[in-house]
Amino acid sequence: MPEVTGPRLIRDHTTLRLGGPARRWVTATTEAELVEAVAAADDAGEPVLVLGGGSNLVVADAGFDGTVVEVATRGIAADHEGDDPTCGGVLVTVAAGEDWDAFVAHAVERGWVGVEALSGIPGSVGATPVQNVGAYGQEVAQTVARVRVYDRLMKGVRTFAGPDCGFGYRHSRFKADRFRGGGRHVVLDVTFQLAVGGPHALGAPIAYAELARTLGVEPGQRAPVADVRTAVLGLRAGKGMVLDADDHDTWSAGSFFTNPVLPADQVPDGAPAWPAGDGLVKTSAAWLIEHAGFGKGWAVEPGAPAGLSTKHTLALTNRGEATTADLLALARAVRDGVQAAYAVTLVNEPVLLGCEL
CATH class of the missing domain: 3.90.78.10 (UDP-N-acetylenolpyruvoylglucosamine reductase, C-terminal domain)
Structure with missing residues (x-):
């Protein structure tokens, strides 16, 4: 059973540090607990807020008169762990509750290519396809192979292939499809298709002029994934876009x-x-x-x-x-x-x- 507690301040779980109390709080550490918590609240006709990293959320001072379901699921599984660039790529399935930037670091360390320019973005993996998160010339739509969700209307688990996700600029079907004032689809995990670059992997072609200048390359050229991650983290920090409790x-x-x-x-x-x-x-x-x-x-x-x-x-x-x-x-x-x-x-x-x- 998921952990259920009474009122808790949402501000303690958002990057803006804003938001009043939630009437009920459920922490789901497994996929089964996540589905159970959302389904139970829906069956009771209770408002639900599915909360990941709280990085893209503004909550009223009055709080939320319903159930917050905190997504705390974990797990990263690749279909193979080889680093041979001739293998054609790797499929990596990531639980919705995993920290996004930690996953990017994981990918860069293994020479997996396609998300390195999305370094330093706060929040959870499950939130990224909802907003089609993007920065510095990359967006997750470029690498999402499939998204598994719990469909609150159909009351079952569904899988959407990347082309069926309705991705647009900061948009997706998961953002558009609504149910009882919230999102219809609760993301359970996301599978990314990433190129394999080996121990000295070059990242995807640099599509953002500021990043290209920082790396000393021309737009369209490539640079080592580790260098791309370092450069992006530096650019984001200079703009106050890397979380720091003291800043x-x-x-x-x-x-x-x-x-x-x-x-x-x-x-x-x-x-x-x-x-x-x-x-x-x-x-x-x-x-x-x-x-x-x-x-x-x-x-x-x-x-x-x-x-x-x-x-x-x-x-x-x-x-x-x-x-x-x-x-x-x-x-x-x-x-x-x-x-x-x-x-x-x-x-x-x-x-x-x-x-x-």
Whole structure:
């Protein structure tokens, strides 16, 4: 049976360190416990929050009047442990509760190629296909072979092949399909198909200019996976995007707004633009925020408990004593300021629970 406890503060389990109490808390350490906990709450008609690393979540100060199911499952299993680059790749199945960055480190150590540029991202493996996590030119959609889930509507376990996951920019079917106010699909494990590069593995072609410059290569060229991981961790740390309990710039949910995807004629003059298919382009939310007058460290008023990171304008941070209401006031000010300046509406990337912008 999973461990069941009474009220617990959600803020103690999110990277923003925000969120009130949950009425009931269940810690699931096995797949069976995870399915049992979610199914029992559903059968009782009780709201459910499935919680991984809490890195992409903003919870109301009032908390959550339902059951939090904490995913604490573990396990990494490869279909083979060889390092022969001629073998055609490796399939690695990872439990949903595994720490994402620990898995990336595991892959890099073994010369497995395809997730090295996703180093330093906080959260659990099970959350990555939901949001189609991406950074520095990689996203998990490129390597996900299949996702096993518990379907809360059908009340059974299903498997989705990568092409059936509906991946898009920070999007998937798991994010879109809803059930009783939450996600319909509870991720149980994710299988990744990674290239095998051997003991001196070169990473995937570098697709992000800043990372290429840091590594001293041209975009499209390759670099050792270990070097890519080191470079990405350095870049993320410089932007306050690697968790550090002593650094309030890291008390965030990462990038709070997604990069807007717009018709080309709606991109503001001077803003960066990258092709996004179907005649659309993706522009930079950070550029829009900065050029709308919100610089690093900006707050609604001096000394406010929530403010933009002093290292990166795309991260909204808890400076130590913030409430969720404080953070949302900051988010609204930034969103509305960009809308007024450029007629572009920024969309939040984290999931909002019991609150809204």
